[in-house]
Amino acid sequence: MQETWRWFGPNDPVSLTHIRQAGATGVVTSLHHIPTGDAWPLKEILERKALIEEQGMTWSVVESVPVHNDIKTRTGQWQTHIEHYKTSLRNLGEAGITTVCYNFMPVVDWTRTNLSYVLPNESQALRFEMSDFAAYDVHILQRKNAADDYDPEVLARAEQRVAAMSEEEKLLLEKNIIAGLPGGDGSYDRAGIMAAIEEFIELGNEGMRANLFAFLNEVVPVAEAAGVRLCIHPDDPPFSLFGLPRVVSTADDARALLEAVPSEANGLTLCAGSYGARCDNDLVKMAEEFGSRIYFVHLRNVKREDDGSFYEADHLDGDNDMVGLIDQLLVEEARRKAQGLPQMDIPMRPDHGHLMADEIGQQGVNPGYSYAGRMKGLAELRGVIHALEVVRRRAS
Numbered sequence: 001m002q003e004t005w006r007w008f009g010p011n012d013p014v015s016l017t018h019i020r021q022a023g024a025t026g027v028v029t030s031l032h033h034i035p036t037g038d039a040w041p042l043k044e045i046l047e048r049k050a051l052i053e054e055q056g057m058t059w060s061v062v063e064s065v066p067v068h069n070d071i072k073t074r075t076g077q078w079q080t081h082i083e084h085y086k087t088s089l090r091n092l093g094e095a096g097i098t099t100v101c102y103n104f105m106p107v108v109d110w111t112r113t114n115l116s117y118v119l120p121n122e123s124q125a126l127r128f129e130m131s132d133f134a135a136y137d138v139h140i141l142q143r144k145n146a147a148d149d150y151d152p153e154v155l156a157r158a159e160q161r162v163a164a165m166s167e168e169e170k171l172l173l174e175k176n177i178i179a180g181l182p183g184g185d186g187s188y189d190r191a192g193i194m195a196a197i198e199e200f201i202e203l204g205n206e207g208m209r210a211n212l213f214a215f216l217n218e219v220v221p222v223a224e225a226a227g228v229r230l231c232i233h234p235d236d237p238p239f240s241l242f243g244l245p246r247v248v249s250t251a252d253d254a255r256a257l258l259e260a261v262p263s264e265a266n267g268l269t270l271c272a273g274s275y276g277a278r279c280d281n282d283l284v285k286m287a288e289e290f291g292s293r294i295y296f297v298h299l300r301n302v303k304r305e306d307d308g309s310f311y312e313a314d315h316l317d318g319d320n321d322m323v324g325l326i327d328q329l330l331v332e333e334a335r336r337k338a339q340g341l342p343q344m345d346i347p348m349r350p351d352h353g354h355l356m357a358d359e360i361g362q363q364g365v366n367p368g369y370s371y372a373g374r375m376k377g378l379a380e381l382r383g384v385i386h387a388l389e390v391v392r393r394r395a396s
Helices: 016-022 042-054 069-073 078-094 130-140 152-164 167-178 190-226 251-260 283-293 322-339 371-395
Strands: 002-006 026-029 058-063 099-102 114-118 124-128 229-232 266-271 294-299 301-304 310-313 347-350
Touching (some): 078 190, 167 190, 190 251, 266 283
Parallel strands (some): 002 347
Antiparallel strands (some): 301 310
16 A cells, blocks of 8 residues: 555645655645635646655645535536536646545535543544534524434533533634634634535435536546546545535445446545444445445544544554455455556555644644654554565465
């Protein structure tokens, strides 16, 4: 597998030199300064690519070319935005960057309620706490009929939580949920998110799915012609928030998407932490079934709780079978190699990492994207890959 690293561009406190020192050979990045919906100019793509190559690495994956909300709802300027998306894909293909991750999540991108959940060893993790989310949705945002979406036990805990919160704690919770996290697409204030939620709730799951398939039917032929492969990131968390539709949360969702647009240019990002936040997603079986269409992998682990809450665990110490998943991905790589197929090495990155050591309390560290935490995760994953490859060599 190709070891890659998420980089947020020249303003990222983790530099390209740091990434090279961690041992990664590929960089996962985006042109974050270009507004969502605008086309990516070839000149800007080539400038970013040159920065990476000057450090002896490759721009392995674009994460992401964000999809404008107008495309997801097929309202407003959606046709213009789709044409801009096609232009971006053509320009990326011309620049030789051939793997593009994207997502189709409505309103909120990846979401957590606590960005500094303290673990027993005093490092800090990201956490999604269902009762805190319900406290915000029902009591702070006061979304209409929000209480209907939660179990009575969760609602009882949410009421207790909000009663115990100071105004400062309520504002922090709101900021964590709706102000936007690294790599996410934009942020909202309270009035803005209410309006956006209502529009997507009216669309519903089937409308959202239809719009995703319509988008793919328009852009996949362009990607195909440009030599680009798209790989959709799953919903994070992989269940409804704010009553919003979710259409990339389960193996059934992935299967329907690949069947709807069967082109090889239409593929998946297998995010272990996102899919794995549901106990009914078997990651090893998903890697086996969808292996030929998995073009990018996020390796992250979670500890799940019965009410849907979870926190991001050590990469090898959560509820997901990380060793089994990596083993199955190596099987897929061996298949590609035996058949002489392109992209034999699947790009993977250590997704998120605990805040630890001297980075605790530092200003400017992106939540989930600490240097030390990800370097620790990468080292652990590298060890698993190496051990599995040695076992294979000895068995052959």
